[in-house]
Amino acid sequence: MFKKILIANRGEIAARIHRTAHRMGITTVAVYSDADKYSRHVQVCDEAVHIGASPPKESYLVIDKIIAACKQTGAEAVHPGYGFLSERSNFCQALAENGITFIGPETDVIKLMGDKILANRKASEAGVPTVPGYWDTIPDADKAAEIAAGIGYPVMLKAAAGGGGKGIRIARDEAELRDAFRLASSEALSAFGDGRVFIEKFIVNPRHIEIQVLGDRFGNVLYLGERECSIQRRHQKVIEEAPSPIVDEALRREMGERSVGLCKAVGYSSAGTIEFIMDQQRNYYFLEMNTRLQVEHSVTEFCTGLDLVEWMIRIAAGEELSIRQENVQMSGWAVEARIYAEDPNRRFMPSIGRLVRYRTPEEGPQVRVDNGVYEGGEISMFYDPMIAKVTTWDRDRPSAVGLMRRALDEFYIKGVQHNIAFLTALMANPRFLEGRLSTDFIADEYPEGFSPAPLLEKDVNAIIAAAFLMYVRHIYRSSRVSAQMPGYQRKFSRDWEASVNGKSYPITLESLAEGGAEEGFEIMIEDSLIAIRSDWQVGDHVLRCEVNAVPQRFKVEPSGLGFKLFHLGAEVEVVIHRKSVADLIKLMPARKPKDMSKYLVSPMPGLLRSISAEVGDKVEPGVELAVIEAMKMENILRSARTGRITKVHAKAGDTLAVGQIIVEFE
Structure with a gap:
């Protein structure tokens, strides 16, 4: 077994690989760019080596610098994570020439399956269904238009050396195709150093299903079930789950065995993924093979109990798989949500800046958070916008989704825009809950961009009760401040009013809990009696409480004269006033926003x-x-x-x- 490995990556995946290596007793070496000098992966690894400037092409993508770091630290092997150099055959070859082990498959396999054109040809030869397309280099937009006309619109342009959603564009007519060819080629050249693209028929409303495989260097290959990855935006996965709601045991076996057949045909070893697109009639077609660890590997780990990073390391060290296909069992259901630095309310525009506040849900046997950031750290414009991943597991899909909702409501980030509200809303979307998924899900459900679904009356009442509880706690705290005017006593009214995003709700304080207002109370909101209990203290960013005996979670923060609460994907401004004050405030004129139309x-x-x-x-x-x-x-x-x-x-x-x-x- 290796004594020291270098992790040629950054962020959450570098920290995740370190976690397994540390448990195995292996020393880890981090590499970092200027932008990542104070990053979490640098802090958690045992050693760290600076490799260059912030742009990836000057640091994480420079093979010579990675090899130099290995020699400097005595690292025997390199784990590439995903992205960057993870699927570069020349990187694998360069490591081998310098006597350094690559924790992944062999060089020729990476080269073969990393070329999407050659991979499709190989899949077809191995008996795996493939999508109709043109599997050769396309020199220019004119040739692309000619090919697309022959295949029939809509078509998809994809980077030949691509992965991770980069260099992919959909075209529904010739005008779109010419723009798409230019942008896909440019993105592919920037991301992979290879501007070649190919064209295939675009399957309308497909699902994205992938099979996790694991092979050793003795010819043994396993399939570890499937993952549903259909919830995507701009071909970047957002929600993943295992197993898939549409795949039964017979289909799982068929897809798994064909995936194993392809792996054996190319001599695959290490962890990898065969990706398929599936139409709504459950016909499936080969999409690509990722010869690396996937971002969403955590859902498979939850359901199988296997540590994929550990097995990648063991296989690279020459060990044989100790498990057989009949030993692989899928247990329960797991869901993963990717937290991105982006603004769902502004069509998911990227966001950068400092993480002023960063609090994650409490981890445990059923909740896992993979993150590569920390409070006070920077989200840079140079790298992917993923902040963290949350994975939950439970006995069935509804329970795992419910646990994810609660975990997301506890995740608190301040300083950059993020998509937590959007993820929470997805978890409550009726179509998602029914399992009616496709890669067009987000575009179909949110055609004008994200806007939370209207809250039910009971949810609004719960938010008002939570805001009222916080207001009361503030009053009680201020009443205990020393050096107040002698004889002054704050009066606590019975009649109040809440303004929720501009709409007024009358509140009547009915009774206090046995422990007083610091424990909880009962209020009447219009015609509904609401009892709330909580140990929340002023300054906490997450309010854990029971509303009418039902556990609830709210992210909270002060906002102007009131509070901002985040719950079930909604962002709600609540201001609490005595009834007499609320009547006067309604007479104030509204402020008009500045005209920016020019x-x-x-x-x-x-x-x-x-x-x-x-x-x-x-x-x-x-x-x-x-x-x-x-x-x-x-x-x-x-x-x-x-x-x-x-x-x-x-x-x-x-x-x-x-x-x-x-x-x-x-």
């Missing part, structure tokens, strides 16, 4: 790749004005109005902040 502003932080606008240009709606790169993705900004450009405020190469003005119209 500006094109940056919807995200990022790099301005190009700008097409010039002073004096007259533009129509839909005309491309700029391209912004953020979190490795390129985004086209188009004109939303007809008008003439009077000023250009930014130039190509500028780093933009959210809301920064790019173009001004007359």
